[in-house]
Amino acid sequence: MSKAYYEFRPYNVGRWVVWSLFALVLLLAPQLFSSNLAVSMLSQMGIAIIACLSYNMLLGQGGMLSFGHAVYSGLGSYVAIHTLLKVAEGGVTVPVSLIPLVGGLAGWFFAALFGWVTTRKAGTAFAMITLGVGELVFALSLMFSDFFGGEAGISADRVVGEPFLGITFGPAVQVYYLIALYTFVCVAAMFAFTRTPLGRILNAVRDNPERVEFIGYDTQVVRYLAFMVSGFFAGIAGGLAALQFEIVTAEVVGPLRSGAYLLFTFLGGATFFFGPIIGGVLMVLALVFLSELTKAWLLYLGLIFLFMVMYAPGGIASLIMMNLRVAAFGRLRELWVSYLALGGTGLVALAGAGGLVEMVYHLQLNASIGSEVEYLGAVLDVRSAQSWFGSAFVMVTGAALFELARRRFRAHWDEIQLDIEKEIKRRELAA
Secondary structure, X not given: OOOOOOOOOOOXXXXXXXXXXXXXXHHHHHHHOOOHHHHHHHHHHHHHHHHHHHHHHHHOOOOOOOOOOHHHHHHHHHHHHHHHHHHHHOOOOOOHHHHHHHHHHHHXXXXXXXXXXXXXXXXXXXXXXXXXXXXXXXXXXXXXXXXHOOOOOEEOOOOOOOOEOOEOOOOHHHHHHHHHHHHHHHHHHHHHHHOOHHXXXXXXXXXXXXXXXXXXXXXXHHHHHHHHHHHHHHHHHHHHHXXXXXXXXXXXXXXXXXXXXXXXHHHHOOOOOOHHHHHHHHHHHHHHHHHHHOXXXXXXXXXXXXXXXXXXXXXXXXXXXXXXXXXXXXXHHHHHHHHHHHHHHHHHHXXXXXXXXXXXXXXXXXXXXXXEEEEOOEEEEOOOHHHHHHHHHHHHHHHHHHHHHHHHHHHHHHHHHHHHHHHHHHHHHHO
């Protein structure tokens, strides 16, 4: 029996606003940050966002911890750079703007090839197999120089073919807008994937694979399909990277790149869709800025990762969502003093610890050029007990004050959460 009326589903205004703002940020970013370095970093952020979101298809949505995701973005880069060389030679006719799709198809192909083996297992076994595949491909990249180019890698010129509407992709800003377009489309497509039946059943496989098998689904096939989709988007990120840098080396399939995807996806927040977007931005900032500021940047990253695992395992996205929940009940303004105390004391403790770390690194690596090291506008002398004692005192004092502030904040936070739960129950009863 047909209905005698029409149903109307209102638009999700919040979602339209968020996507419009995202597009606006991508469009206006190079106008606000117009230097060559800034445009290059913005381009790298777009690439990293696609790569981290593709990795989160496995980790966050499917519960598959992979240690070799760089294989698919890296091989996508290699196939894209070879295609670019063939275009320059006249062997094939592919617009430069479609080169990233070639990388995506390459990522999909290799994900289909390796994924048939890796997705036959789950959990720890899956992680170990991906680690083995990653190490295998990295070793092969140093052996087969005809394809991988050896240690020197393979370089190409992205300015090939006839310009389209005056666009040659020579200027960095033109490449940025190409990357921005792919970033927006890929992010939207990966978000749409989370709303598909495959995306939903992938979440179910992550949470309860036995029940999924009981209702008739093959969990290995679900993981395999998601693995191929993830490899496709990773390959697109690799193709964009080939256009951005115009060179591909063995590092793009190495374990350090795979580790970076894991680290920054986790830091951003693997349990939320926008978490890897935050992680991709942090990834570029760390690899570009932090690595230039100090030689101990990997140590700092490790400490940050340890701190997040201990105190915020849901990543930065979880912290944002928890505070949005508090703000929705009008209680966030009560916490701003506590946040100032936590931030101030935490920075003091980090400043002291950083002074100790920089002096240790100076002793190990730069002792031959003198005993003094500049740190945060101050000059520390590694041969002076005063510098060591001062840094240690600042660190211990900051840590003690931070712990006091943290305990007070924790008590206040628990009180607010209890009040929120009571308010929720009251509203439920009133309804």
